[in-house]
Amino acid sequence: KAGVTQTPRYLIKTRGQQVTLSCSPISGHRSVSWYQQTPGQGLQFLFEYFSETQRNKGNFPGRFSGRQFSNSRSEMNVSTLELGDSALYLCASSLGGTDLAKNIQYFGAGTRLSVL
Amino acid sequence: AQSVTQLGSHVSVSEGALVLLRCNYSSSVPPYLFWYVQYPNQGLQLLLKYTSAATLVKGINGFEAEFKKSETSFHLTKPSAHMSDAAEYFCAVSDRGSTLGRLYFGRGTQLTVWP
Numbered sequence: 357k358a359g360v361t362q363t364p365r366y367l368i369k370t371r372g373q374q375v376t377l378s379c380s381p382i383s384g385h386r387s388v389s390w391y392q393q394t395p396g397q398g399l400q401f402l403f404e405y406f407s408e409t410q411r412n413k414g415n416f417p418g419r420f421s422g423r424q425f426s427n428s429r430s431e432m433n434v435s436t437l438e439l440g441d442s443a444l445y446l447c448a449s450s451l452g453g454t455d456l457a458k459n460i461q462y463f464g465a466g467t468r469l470s471v472l
Numbered sequence: 473a474q475s476v477t478q479l480g481s482h483v484s485v486s487e488g489a490l491v492l493l494r495c496n497y498s499s500s501v502p503p504y505l506f507w508y509v510q511y512p513n514q515g516l517q518l519l520l521k522y523t524s525a526a527t528l529v530k531g532i533n534g535f536e537a538e539f540k541k542s543e544t545s546f547h548l549t550k551p552s553a554h555m556s557d558a559a560e561y562f563c564a565v566s567d568r569g570s571t572l573g574r575l576y577f578g579r580g581t582q583l584t585v586w587p
Contacts (some may be wrong), residue, residue, distance in 0.1 A: 457523040463517070
């Protein structure tokens with residue numbers, strides 16, 4: 357079974373631009389969660405989508421948004437990029453049900469975003 | 473909200489020595505606990521998980537962790553370190569409450585293994 361696929365792996369953007377990152381979950385997984393990883397703040401939760409609905413949200417500004425499609429693939433968008441948005445963005449997929457014992461998150465390799 | 477503390481941002485051991493990475497969580501109700509490993513330029517790989525079954529959990533690559541409710545700890549151990557274990561290790565918590573799909577991570581521990 358294929359793992360979680362994130363595209364692209366690397367991105368370079370300039371301040372003020374916007375960017376879209378993509379995440380394809382493991383087949384059969386209905387939940388996709390997004391995290392930002394930086395040396396200063398560590399791993400921070402952005403949001404989680406389940407069955408095309410945002411189910412949970414972290415403490416990030418509205419410039420960070422996401423969506424999920426009917427095939428469970430998810431995209432994350434960051435508008436008006438700032439230097440501080442430079443980070444590794446990780447997505448994780450899981451079954452998404454209410455049985456937490458089975459709701460294990462599996463991560464993709466990440467998209468490294470550099471904002472110049 | 474949950475919080476996870478990993479004592480020691482860097483741990484160095486010799487090859488063949490015991491590996492001990494510490495993790496403490498804050499919760500009045502035992503959550504679900506995980507250890508992930510991250511190799512350079514890669515995502516997170518699940519090492520092991522505790523989901524309220526046996527308190528001693530065995531994972532991949534010879535790692536294991538013991539859940540101790542009285543100490544709110546979930547330390548990761550490996551009897552004999554290998555060079556290939558050099559990586560960053562993250563302890564994470566999943567709340568049993570309403571925050572489905574969200575993991576709370578510690579700041580990570582970078583493990584260095586000396587030959």
